[in-house]
Amino acid sequence: MLPAALRRVTEGVTPYFCFLLLVVTLGPHQFGFHLAELNAPQDVITCHSGKTPSTIYGKGSVDCIPMNEAQFATVSSIFTVGGLIGALVAGPFCSRFGRLPAMRITGLLFTAGSIFETLATSIAMLAVGRIFNGVGAGAATVIVPLYISEVAPVQSRGFFGAFTQITVNVGILFTQTLGYFQSQKADWRTILGTGIVLASAQSLGLLFVPESPSWMVARHDDPATLQKARRTLQRIRGSKANLDAEVANWPGNARSAEEQALLGQEAAGISGDGDGEGVVVIAPPSPRPAAAALGKAKKPTIGFFGLVKDPFYRPALIAIIGIMFAQQVCGINSVIMYSVSLLNGMLPLNSGVLTIIISAVNLIMTMFSAPLPDRLGRKACLLISVVGQGTSSFLLAFSIVYGIKILSALSVLTFVAFFAVGLGPVPFILASELVGQEAVGATQSWALGANYVATFLVAQFFPLINTALNAKLGGAGWVYFLFAFFAVLSTIFFWFYVPETNGKKDADEVWGRTARVD
Known part of the structure; x- marks a missing residue:
C-alpha cells in the first residue's frame, strides 16, 4: 500500500501524462547537457592535449580547434547570451502563439545548434552553434515549467514542477559521464553529436504532444476550441476522470458557485406580494457578483x-x-x-x-x-x-x-x-x-x-x-x-x-x- 503522500502525488497521473512529461522535459535536459558539454573535452577541443590539428573527416574538418583561454571562455559563455535572448522572447511568444509551437521551435534550435557544434571547424562555427543551443535552452526554461503546471494534476503541480530543475541536473550528469569516455582525439564530436539525437527525439516526440488546454481556453472562447480543450484534458487525465471541478471556471461552463447559490435562492425563495400570500418568483440570471467584484479589485499589470x-x-x-x-x-x-x-x-x-x-x-x-x-x-x-x-x-x-x-x-x-x-x-x-x-x-x-x-x-x-x-x-x-x-x-x-x-x-x-x- 502506497504512503499517503505518494498516493496524493500519483493520483490522476496517467501513462499519457508521463509520456508528455518525458517529452517536454527533454528541453531542460538539453539545457543541462549543453551547459556542461565543453567541460570534460576542453583540452582536446582546444588542442591543449598535446596533439596538433589534423584533418580526419575530409577537407576542412579537424580533430581540434586551436583556442587560447580567452577564446574558449567566450565560446563557453556565449551560450548564456543565447539563453538570455531565448528567455526574454519565449514568454511573449508562447503567450500569443501557444506553448506547443514554442517548444517545437526550441527543438529546431537545439537541432541546428548541435549540428553546427558537431561539424565545427572554427571558433566562429562553434560559437554559432552555442548561441542556437543557448536560445533554445533559455526558451525551454520559460516554456516547459508553464506547460507542466498547466497539464499536471492540480494537487501535484509543485511536485512535477520540480522536474524541470531535476532534468537540468540529469542533463549535466549525462554529458559529464559521456565526456569522461569520449574526451580523446576527435571523439569530442560524439559528445556534441549526441545533442542532435536528443533534439531529434524531442522534435519527434512533440509531434504527439497536444497544446495546453489551459492556453486554448485562455486564448479562445469559441465552442469548437473549448470542446477540443476538454477532450485533450480528458485524455491527459484518463477516460474515467471527472473534469467538472477542473473546468468549472472555463467559459461556457457552470456559473460560479456564488451565482449558482444566488440563483438557487431566487428560484426556491418566497417573495411577499403585499397581502401576505407567497408566490414563487423565478428570477432571470443576474450578473456574476464575484466577477464584478474581482474586476473592481484587479490591479493594472x-x-x-x-x-x-x-x-x-x-x-x-x-x-x-x-x-x-x-x-x-x-x-x-x-x-x-x-x-x-x-x-x-x-x-x-x-x-x-x-x-x-x-x-x-x-x-x-x-x-x-x-x-x-x-x-x-x-x-x-x-x-x-x-x-x-x-x-x-x-x-x-x-x-x-x-x-x-x-x-x-x-x-x-x-x-x-x-x-x-x-x-x-x-x-x-x-x-x-x-x-x-x-x-x-x-x-x-x-x-x-x-x-x-x-x-x-x-x-x-x-x-x-x-x-x-x-x-x-x-x-x-x-x-x-x-x-x-x-x-x-x-x-x-x-x-x-x-x-x-x-x-x-x-x-x-x-x-x-x-x-x-x-
Missing part, C-alpha cells in the same frame, strides 16, 4: 520598465536581482563548466571521475532538498546554502593552496551539495512571491535577465581571473577565496534585505505594508 520606476516594487526588484547575482557569483558554474581542467592534478581522484561524482551529488541533493523551502522557509534555505557554500569555498581554496587533496575533494562535493539546498531552487521561487500577480511577469523577466547576465560574467571571466590570480600569487586555488568573499557579502545581503515569504498570504504581508490602492 506592471511592465518591465514600470517595475524599475515604481518605488512600491523597487525593494522586490533589488532583492531578486541580488539573489540571482548571488546564485552565480558564489561560483557554482566554475565547477559545472570548468571543473575538469580546473581540478586536474589537484585532487586525489581523476578530475573527470570527480566531475561525474559532483554532478551526481548535485542531482541527488536537488531531489532531496525539494521539500526544504516549504519546511524550513525560503530565507533559511538561502542562508544555510550560502554559508555552507562559502565555507566550502574557503576550505577548497585552502586545501588546494596547501596541497591537502582529500580535503579538496570533500570541499568541492559539499560546495555543490550546499548549492542545491537553497541557492539553486529558491531564487526562482522568490521571483514569483516577492510581488503581487500584477507584477509577476515583469519580475520573472528581470530575474531571468539578471541570472543570465551573472552566468555570462562568471563563465566569461572566471578562467581569466583564475589564471591571473594563480600567476600573481603562485600556485592554484586562490580564486575560491574570492568566491568565499562573495558568499560573505551575499549572506549579509540575504540577512538584512531578503524577506521570508513562506507562510505569507501575499506580497504585502511579505513586506509588512498596507495593500496598494491604485
